[in-house]
Amino acid sequence: MSLDNSLNATDDLSTDGISTHLTFCRFCHASCPIEVDLQGGQAVAIRGVPEDPIFAGYTCIKGRQIPEQMTHPQRLLKSLRRRPDGTFEELSSSEAMDEIATQLRRIIDTYGPRAVASYTGTGGYQNSLAVPAARAFHQGFDSPSFYTSVTIDQPAKSTAPFRVGIWEAGYQDFSNADVLLAIGYNPMVSSFSPVGGLQGTNPYVVLREAKNRGMKLIVIDPRRTEFATQADIHLAPKPGEDPTLMAGILKVVIDEGLFDHEFCDLWVSDLAQLADAVSTFTLDYVSTRCDVPADDIVAAARMFAAAQRGTSGTGTGPSMAPHSSLTEHLSIALNTICGRVNREGDSLESGYFLYPETPRRAQVHAARTPATGAPSRMRNLRGIRGEMLTTTLAEEILTPGDGQVRALIVSGGNPVVAWPDQELTVAAMKDLELLVVVDHRMSATAEFADYVIAPTLSLERADIPHLMDRWFRAPYTNYTDAITERAGDVLNEWEIFWELSKRLGYPLPFPGGDTPMDERPSDDEMIDLAYAGSRMPMDEVRANRRVVHPDKAMIVSAADPTCTAKFTVAPDDIVAELGEVHREGDSAVALGVDPSLYPFRLVSRRLKHVLNSYGSSLSILGAKGTSNSAYMNPQDMLDLELMEGDLIEIFSPRASVHGLVEAAPDVRRGVISMAHSWGGSSLTDEKVRDIGSPTSRLVSVDKGYDHINGMVVQSAIPVRIALVEHINH
Numbered sequence: 001m002s003l004d005n006s007l008n009a010t011d012d013l014s015t016d017g018i019s020t021h022l023t024f025c026r027f028c029h030a031s032c033p034i035e036v037d038l039q040g041g042q043a044v045a046i047r048g049v050p051e052d053p054i055f056a057g058y059t060c061i062k063g064r065q066i067p068e069q070m071t072h073p074q075r076l077l078k079s080l081r082r083r084p085d086g087t088f089e090e091l092s093s094s095e096a097m098d099e100i101a102t103q104l105r106r107i108i109d110t111y112g113p114r115a116v117a118s119y120t121g122t123g124g125y126q127n128s129l130a131v132p133a134a135r136a137f138h139q140g141f142d143s144p145s146f147y148t149s150v151t152i153d154q155p156a157k158s159t160a161p162f163r164v165g166i167w168e169a170g171y172q173d174f175s176n177a178d179v180l181l182a183i184g185y186n187p188m189v190s191s192f193s194p195v196g197g198l199q200g201t202n203p204y205v206v207l208r209e210a211k212n213r214g215m216k217l218i219v220i221d222p223r224r225t226e227f228a229t230q231a232d233i234h235l236a237p238k239p240g241e242d243p244t245l246m247a248g249i250l251k252v253v254i255d256e257g258l259f260d261h262e263f264c265d266l267w268v269s270d271l272a273q274l275a276d277a278v279s280t281f282t283l284d285y286v287s288t289r290c291d292v293p294a295d296d297i298v299a300a301a302r303m304f305a306a307a308q309r310g311t312s313g314t315g316t317g318p319s320m321a322p323h324s325s326l327t328e329h330l331s332i333a334l335n336t337i338c339g340r341v342n343r344e345g346d347s348l349e350s351g352y353f354l355y356p357e358t359p360r361r362a363q364v365h366a367a368r369t370p371a372t373g374a375p376s377r378m379r380n381l382r383g384i385r386g387e388m389l390t391t392t393l394a395e396e397i398l399t400p401g402d403g404q405v406r407a408l409i410v411s412g413g414n415p416v417v418a419w420p421d422q423e424l425t426v427a428a429m430k431d432l433e434l435l436v437v438v439d440h441r442m443s444a445t446a447e448f449a450d451y452v453i454a455p456t457l458s459l460e461r462a463d464i465p466h467l468m469d470r471w472f473r474a475p476y477t478n479y480t481d482a483i484t485e486r487a488g489d490v491l492n493e494w495e496i497f498w499e500l501s502k503r504l505g506y507p508l509p510f511p512g513g514d515t516p517m518d519e520r521p522s523d524d525e526m527i528d529l530a531y532a533g534s535r536m537p538m539d540e541v542r543a544n545r546r547v548v549h550p551d552k553a554m555i556v557s558a559a560d561p562t563c564t565a566k567f568t569v570a571p572d573d574i575v576a577e578l579g580e581v582h583r584e585g586d587s588a589v590a591l592g593v594d595p596s597l598y599p600f601r602l603v604s605r606r607l608k609h610v611l612n613s614y615g616s617s618l619s620i621l622g623a624k625g626t627s628n629s630a631y632m633n634p635q636d637m638l639d640l641e642l643m644e645g646d647l648i649e650i651f652s653p654r655a656s657v658h659g660l661v662e663a664a665p666d667v668r669r670g671v672i673s674m675a676h677s678w679g680g681s682s683l684t685d686e687k688v689r690d691i692g693s694p695t696s697r698l699v700s701v702d703k704g705y706d707h708i709n710g711m712v713v714q715s716a717i718p719v720r721i722a723l724v725e726h727i728n729h
């Protein structure tokens with residue numbers, strides 16, 4: 001067998017015709033290095049890379065299905081055009097680009113640039129050029145309508161830091177933490193964690209090592225997750241009550257004087273106001289409201305504060321519950337008053353190699369307005385990070401008037417099952433004058449498309465681990481060339497935007513300058529343009545695959561002596577929102593819902609064998625389950641006379657979905673735990689046993705939404721349950 005990094009390994013083919021190539025997995029963001037066996041130009045086997053310095057051979061079941069994904073009989077190898085009768089016919093990618101460009105021209109000329117939107121989802125996010133290219137496309141003709149899945153994921157991570165003030169050197173990392181407070185995330189399944197260390201690695205091994213060196217783990221999750229079983233303290237509150245619980249923890253830390261006095265004196269302007277704001281969150285109140293033993297709350301607060309290093313952080317659980325910005329704020333405030341920032345001389349865990357270097361001094365940048373992007377036409381919201389808010393896009397499509405969105409390009413996303421409010425989303429997809437979906441399969445959203453563009457898949461692309469760069473638990477670099485030829489007439493996402501810009505006569509501007517438009521560049525040339533000015537020059541990255549650079553870690557420098565900025569841990573609107581939470585008394589009230597009518601809370605979760613809506617069409621992943629079970633506590637099932645496998649209907653104030661009950665002692669009482677983005681385009685779930693159902697149908701875009709970033713309530717959804725059919729009747 002031959003071993004090579006690139007396509008050009010053919011000269012040392014082994015006698016069995018198999019050549020082995022090193023690359024990294026892009027099924028999810030974690031970027032696990034893999035060895036791929038190619039035979040006849042096709043991937044036939046995948047293994048982890050044991051020699052890798054941080055992954056040490058780790059892969060998961062999803063990544064190991066890439067050979068089937070690449071060669072699946074239903075993979076789209078050509079683009080499709082909708083016929084007037086609603087069926088699809090194949091056409092060449094260049095014909096598709098011609099026709100789409102003609103339609104875009106008409107739409108821009110008729111309605112203006114804002115009418116053309118794009119949405120990049122999770123499938124695009126794993127491609128290091130898809131998001132930059134979509135962004136550049138919109139910049140090229142001054143269209144603000146650039147959307148991604150970030151704004152239906154954890155947008156408070158982008159906005160809350162601005163409310164508190166930003167510590168230039170960042171908060172403490174994972175590797176030398178002696179405590180971790182984890183609010184609603186589960187890296188053992190998701191490979192996601194707000195601190196590096198538990199993602200982009202083997203999370204089980206790394207957690208065991210951390211615990212062996214004495215790190216304490218506190219997990220806040222209504223489910224006893226794979227992560228929570230490893231915790232020293234697991235708090236399992238009622239879903240949606242994180243703001244109350246965090247206010248309670250902060251009150252203990254402040255009342256007992258467990259915060260970092262010296263740090264607060266120097267850097268925090270309003271600790272007294274924070275103390276005042278949490279003063280009504282007494283232990284009795286918090287314990288009763290969250291249904292968590294008071295002693296456990298005190299123990300968690302003391303355990304966190306007693307540590308020297310380590311942070312509190314949130315995942316998708318609280319980011320999808322009511323008052324998501326507030327929870328994020330309180331988590332940051334806890335880190336701040338405990339002084340859990342990187343200090344002068346500390347070295348940063350990740351390398352931050354792929355983006356321009358920014359100063360890392362031990363000092364604060366004062367708080368400022370968090371959402372300053374383009375104005376939305378809905379709910380007085382504004383965009384964040386140069387993006388508009390996906391929580392408003394269906395209405396931007398459906399609401400007539402100046403600026404109405406008329407064309408949408410979906411790049412590796414699946415709005416019909418992922419966006420909040422499925423009925424609204426389906427209506428929006430139907431209302432568009434042009435819907436282009438870039439996906440390698442006929443997703444629920446592709447069914448509504450005018451054009452489905454067949455994309456390259458991971459092994460056919462060059463890429464860098466652009467998401468993990470700031471999360472790797474070491475200053476680590478990797479890079480991959482395309483290792484297989486393209487299987488058909490497929491385009492890389494960036495090529496689609498390039499082809500359209502070229503036909504429309506618009507520039508495609510990147511940090512490294514405008515893209516050459518006469519001849520289509522290569523992936524590598526595009527990576528150079530999109531990541532120009534990176535801290536490590538791209539050629540050096542290319543030459544350093546799977547390498548840790550201890551000598552290149554970023555070291556925190558001293559504060560500028562003239563810096564007078566301080567943190568604001570208790571800005572007025574946050575204090576007001578805490579008061580609102582206290583008055584509501586139950587998270588359901590934030591959505592205007594009477595909790596007695598909707599006694600259960602439906603919470604989101606990830607499943608090991610799928611990535612959001614994608615996975616179950618692959619044979620080994622599909623064998624793990626074809627429906628997103630409604631996991632419930634056995635005691636609740638007993639009370640409601642439900643049996644394993646029963647079909648239930650789950651009602652939110654907005655709509656209902658069907659689900660199959662599965663007993664789960666790890667789910668606390670009063671909770672239904674269900675994975676999102678299952679089901680198809682039907683609003684009535686006839687095929688729930690075969691394809692599941694989308695919990696997004698239960699979500700309202702205009703109830704209990706976050707006033708800063710528009711985030712909606714996609715977890716901790718107030719619901720009630722009715723039996724539809726016993727399994728053995």
Ligand SMILES: Nc1nc2c(c(=O)[nH]1)N[C@H]1C(S)=C(S)[C@@H](COP(=O)(O)OP(=O)(O)OC[C@H]3O[C@@H](n4cnc5c(=O)[nH]c(N)nc54)[C@H](O)[C@@H]3O)O[C@H]1N2
Nearest residue numbers: 121122123153412413414418438443455604612613676714
């Ligand atoms: N109720 C509820 N709603 C939620 C959530 C929740 O927890 N609860 N989670 C939210 C979150 S965090 C997210 S990120 C969104 C997800 O929202 P989306 O990203 O819109 O949904 P996905 O199902 O991940 O869609 C990814 C699509 O990309 C395709 N794909 C895979 N690989 C490739 C590729 O290489 N190229 C291209 N072009 N396509 C590819 C897949 O076939 C799939 O159709 O959903 C959000 N919605």
Ligand SMILES: Nc1nc2c(c(=O)[nH]1)N[C@H]1C(S)=C(S)[C@@H](COP(=O)(O)OP(=O)(O)OC[C@H]3O[C@@H](n4cnc5c(=O)[nH]c(N)nc54)[C@H](O)[C@@H]3O)O[C@H]1N2
Nearest residue numbers: 184185186190192239240315316317321603605606611612
């Ligand atoms: N295998 C797999 N991996 C994935 C994905 C996948 O679909 N499958 N999706 C990817 C995506 S798009 C993302 S954004 C990341 C997300 O990564 P994570 O945030 O780790 O996602 P989850 O594993 O769903 O963990 C969320 C946890 O929050 C809990 N929770 C729900 N509601 C609440 C609440 O109100 N309060 C609290 N405290 N907890 C609550 C749930 O019980 C669950 O255990 O994962 C990514 N990785």
Ligand code: SF4
Nearest residue numbers: 025028031032060063
């Ligand atoms: S964790 Fe993500 S990157 Fe790693 S093998 Fe699994 S799907 Fe691929």
Ligand SMILES: [Mo]
Nearest residue numbers: 122149152153
């Ligand atoms: Mo996500």
